[in-house]
Amino acid sequence: MSTPARIPEATIRRFSLYLRHLEALDADQVDHAPSGLLAARIGTTAAQVRKDLSHLGSFGKRGLGYSVPALTAVLRRTLGLDRRWRVALLGAGRIGTALFQYEPFRRRGFCITTVIDADPRKIGRRLGDVRIRSEGRLEEALREDRIELAIVAVPAEAAQRLVDRAVAAGVGAVLNYAPVPLRVPTGVALRNVSMLVELESLSHALANGRARPVREEAR
């Protein structure tokens, strides 16, 4: 009943950005923010901000703007950040390790409680306070720790096979950093993040001398 209709994916992604700026505004004791201010900070237009926020119901105050604390709370809830999520890291290589230690994840309530790697030399070692477990025990580990979300950071060859197993073991969402797009069955949320795609789209822009739009959202 709080979010009756489907919210566009593009809007959800901007919610994440709004939230970060609202938290900063809140820290600065700002209590109301008009659409224009938010727009300037994340690099869109005021109309876009209003349209986005209208998906949450209407509680902006006309002539004043949006209540910073109220909006913060709604966004947090909408993004599912009002609870902790049990996250597993698959692959404890360089990328995996960097992700494990990435502060913004922890601050947001994503707890990586499980780390898996295929390299026998790594098994039993610790990453922070988490013991690295063997890939062979993947299903066991995921179920034991009630993992809801998996971050994949293994080499290309291993990725699809591993994610299939993770999904079969009940994982409902996958964030993929392996350099190949993965496939998952309907009903499982998936985001493929390819660092190479980003870089190559830039080399295309450079090579073709195309000015890219000034405002660019996180993608």
Place this chain on the structure above:
Amino acid sequence: MSTPARIPEATIRRFSLYLRHLEALDADQVDHAPSGLLAARIGTTAAQVRKDLSHLGSFGKRGLGYSVPALTAVLRRTLGLDRRWRVALLGAGRIGTALFQYEPFRRRGFCITTVIDADPRKIGRRLGDVRIRSEGRLEEALREDRIELAIVAVPAEAAQRLVDRAVAAGVGAVLNYAPVPLRVPTGVALRNVSMLVELESLSHALANGRARPVREEAR
């Protein structure tokens, strides 16, 4: 004259994926690939593939498919991968270090020749064969090494200030991994990659029990 009209951004991103699969097909001695095969591998539809490739002119063979070597060559050229790019890494923290060592970048001709950090203890140390240089000497370093593209991996607070200086020093493209979207003047290519946005869009999907589409491109 090779790419007369503007190619949609979404298509460019898929080009990057096609290329990777074409290289794999080539290694397997496959010489022609029909749109359906490529579609299956990157997770789109055949119509989408044909539409995408039609931007490159028409050289698919009817009844046969696309010539793997020919398509590979065109894509490589279109993406600007037929030359090397001079890349700087701004920020030699955990994320920066992982990016520096990321093999797929190197294989594609992106050479990180310059590494900058603000931490005085890191200055002079080496990352691989590159000496870490001081942030104070940013402009000097970028100009000396003729840097065309900068990868930003510094904390949120430092990011905008640093990228402004990098752009003033002549950098034409920026790949941003700092957890805030950056702004750059028109004419500079920018891609903001936010790991938090990705993760939060997943927690939204989980929290709202929405099945996300099965096929999902790298984003």
Place this chain on the structure above:
DNA sequence: GAGTGTGAAGCAGTTCACAGCG
């Protein structure tokens, strides 16, 4: 009057369907 909320117009990317070539 400053700023929201929204229906309507505009635009971009995707899907469809089919004519036409190898």
Place this chain on the structure above:
DNA sequence: CGCTGTGAACTGCTTCACACTC
């Protein structure tokens, strides 16, 4: 006959414009 190449329909997001509220 299979598969490409493409105009035309469609879908979904963004921008606009303005009535309405605080």
